[in-house]
Structure formats: structure tokens, C-alpha cells
Amino acid sequence: MLVLTRRIGERVLIGDDVELTVLDVKGDTVRIGVQAPRDTRIQRAELVDAVSKENVDAAQQADQNAENALKDMVGRRTRNSSS
Structure with missing residues (x-):
């Protein structure tokens, strides 16, 4: 497992077409935005x-x-x- 440290607004790219963005961190909860092609199951x-x-x-x-x-x-x- 790859473990990364990211701050709000920072992104992680997975392959060529999936992008994760850290949107918010409150206590032990993290909100993540996922941008991916429509046919990608999330x-x-x-x-x-x-x-x-x-x-x-x-x-x-x-x-x-x-x-x-x-x-x-x-x-x-x-x-x-x-x-």
C-alpha cells in the first residue's frame, strides 16, 4: 500500500485519467473529490x-x-x- 500525505487542495493522479483531490479535513474525517471518466466505477x-x-x-x-x-x-x- 502506498501511503501519501496531502494537504487540502493537493491532488493525487492515478493512471492517466483518475484524479483525487483533498477537499477538506475535519478531525479524523477527510473529504476527497474524485474526477474520473464516467465509465469508471467508484x-x-x-x-x-x-x-x-x-x-x-x-x-x-x-x-x-x-x-x-x-x-x-x-x-x-x-x-x-x-x-
């Missing part, structure tokens, strides 16, 4: 992580639901066969 990492976790949780829940439904069907078939 996302907050904590939101991407939260969505990924929700997707994993939903997939696990779907697997559990499918497994329970299958067990229920097998159980009903077994009960119907023995009648």
Missing part, C-alpha cells in the same frame, strides 16, 4: 463488502431452504409409501 469499499456478505448469506439461506424442501418432499413420499 464505490465505497464498506458498501461493496456489505453487499458481498449479504449475497453470501442469501445464497446460504437459499441452499438451506432447498435442502429443507427436499427433506420435506422425501419425508412425505416415505410417509405416503408406507400407508
